[in-house]
Amino acid sequence: MDWLVQLLDSNQIFTTSTVLHYWDGLVVTVQLVFISLIIGLVLSLPLAILRTHRNPWINRPIWAYTYVFRGTPLLIQLYLIYYGVTYIPGIQESVFWFIMKDALYPALLAFVLNTAAYTTEILRGAIVATPMGEIEAARAYGMNFSKTMRRIVLPSAFRRALPAYSNEVIFMLHASAIASTVTIIDLTGAAKDVYSQHYAPFEAFTFVGAIYLCLTFSILFLFKRLEKNLLAHLAER
Amino acid sequence: MLDLHGYGPTIFTGAILTIEVAIFSLIVALVLGLLGAIAKLSHFTPLRLVATAYTTLIRGVPDLVLMLLIFYGAQIMMNSLSDWIYYQYDYDFYINIDEFVAGVATIGFIFGAYMSETFRGAFLAVDRGQIEAGIAYGMTKRQVFFRIMFPQMMRHALPGLSNNWLVLLKTTALVSLIGLTDMTRLAKEASAATREPFVFFIPVAIIYLLITILSEWGFKVIEKKYSAGVIKG
Numbered sequence A: 001m002d003w004l005v006q007l008l009d010s011n012q013i014f015t016t017s018t019v020l021h022y023w024d025g026l027v028v029t030v031q032l033v034f035i036s037l038i039i040g041l042v043l044s045l046p047l048a049i050l051r052t053h054r055n056p057w058i059n060r061p062i063w064a065y066t067y068v069f070r071g072t073p074l075l076i077q078l079y080l081i082y083y084g085v086t087y088i089p090g091i092q093e094s095v096f097w098f099i100m101k102d103a104l105y106p107a108l109l110a111f112v113l114n115t116a117a118y119t120t121e122i123l124r125g126a127i128v129a130t131p132m133g134e135i136e137a138a139r140a141y142g143m144n145f146s147k148t149m150r151r152i153v154l155p156s157a158f159r160r161a162l163p164a165y166s167n168e169v170i171f172m173l174h175a176s177a178i179a180s181t182v183t184i185i186d187l188t189g190a191a192k193d194v195y196s197q198h199y200a201p202f203e204a205f206t207f208v209g210a211i212y213l214c215l216t217f218s219i220l221f222l223f224k225r226l227e228k229n230l231l232a233h234l235a236e237r
Numbered sequence B: 001m002l003d004l005h006g007y008g009p010t011i012f013t014g015a016i017l018t019i020e021v022a023i024f025s026l027i028v029a030l031v032l033g034l035l036g037a038i039a040k041l042s043h044f045t046p047l048r049l050v051a052t053a054y055t056t057l058i059r060g061v062p063d064l065v066l067m068l069l070i071f072y073g074a075q076i077m078m079n080s081l082s083d084w085i086y087y088q089y090d091y092d093f094y095i096n097i098d099e100f101v102a103g104v105a106t107i108g109f110i111f112g113a114y115m116s117e118t119f120r121g122a123f124l125a126v127d128r129g130q131i132e133a134g135i136a137y138g139m140t141k142r143q144v145f146f147r148i149m150f151p152q153m154m155r156h157a158l159p160g161l162s163n164n165w166l167v168l169l170k171t172t173a174l175v176s177l178i179g180l181t182d183m184t185r186l187a188k189e190a191s192a193a194t195r196e197p198f199v200f201f202i203p204v205a206i207i208y209l210l211i212t213i214l215s216e217w218g219f220k221v222i223e224k225k226y227s228a229g230v231i232k233g
Helices: A002-009 A016-051 A056-071 A074-087 A096-100 A104-128 A132-140 A145-182 A187-198 A201-230 B008-041 B045-060 B063-089 B099-125 B128-136 B141-178 B183-194 B197-226
Strands: none
Touching (some): A002 A016, A016 A056, A016 A145, A016 A187, A016 A201, A056 B197, A074 A145, A074 B141, A074 B183, A074 B197, A104 A145, A145 A187, A145 A201, A145 B063, A145 B141, A187 A201, A187 B063, A201 B045, B008 B045, B008 B183, B045 B099, B063 B099, B063 B141, B099 B141, B128 B141, B141 B183, B141 B197
């Protein structure tokens, strides 16, 4: 490790402290993206199933939710939640204020609502694409709705949704950069700090771009592995 | 009635600016995308490598990071260029990097990469026999491209194009972060001044939604035109 410390100390911009600053940013970015993806996925599953419901009173509101969140910029959604929560009457006296006054939670809320909207539509597409014969077969076996979903529809729908979902994960990683606009020091926020400290935009932003690139490729690699395992029956031979 | 505290007209001009940024970047992206797709399909290896590097690198990095890199980086490059010219030729030369140009260039540059992929797939979807037929008629390469490849390619490219356009439109909100007074920035300033964020951000969100709805409708019309003669199953 000594050589690394020496190398960093001889560097003007990438000193030990800036590299650690980037590291902290990386941790924040990964946390933000990972937590919002997990919660978004959990939320989107029931929403996607309800979105395929025949009753318009059930599927229309969910359609409206996904349409609005997919049709407006994430930056606006973030601003709306981040600046908006402060002005909800009575929130400053309630217990929620303790959570919401930190910038991290409004950002997390915005990201969760956004990714849930996209994931709902991805899952819905996959559920709708289930061949009718499979559902008829399940009915013929006497399975009820929840059993059909659990055993027949969802396992294959998840597989079909995988390629589109990997895009959504990368989209979320890239979108998380705007968290830096509401005082969160994520990777981009760290790069901004380094830029303003040393007035070196090329070094600061190219370095952070390279980190994002590595993250993107790791995600792609993981999903390729998953697809290879789960979609083996669709592989070219 | 909605009280915008007199900010209504300002936000309207911001909306116009947003649309301008979106349309100009779309033009840049379309040109870069076509060039990128042609480069990717060319038989000349260095060209293909450059195009592949371009699309891979750009699509792997967040747009905000690229925007900051290009905007601040271009500023620094301009500074050192003007210093160099001053020392060498004793001539005072300086161009301020315009936010509008920087924003349009960055968004166009980013979406050029996405467009390249769309166009590449669309070009590959054109039946090989069509091109051979064109050559058999004695058309030049240029004629084959503009008369046969391009019109048929557009039909395959349109779904991807409309998707890219909708993402591009939402990305224009980011130009507010490099100092351009588009409607996102104006709404932010107005809500900070009046302490009423909902009053300003919700109308802005609705304007974005309206543009989305309008463009979805517009693309349906164009798609109909380019799918003339195609039997839908």
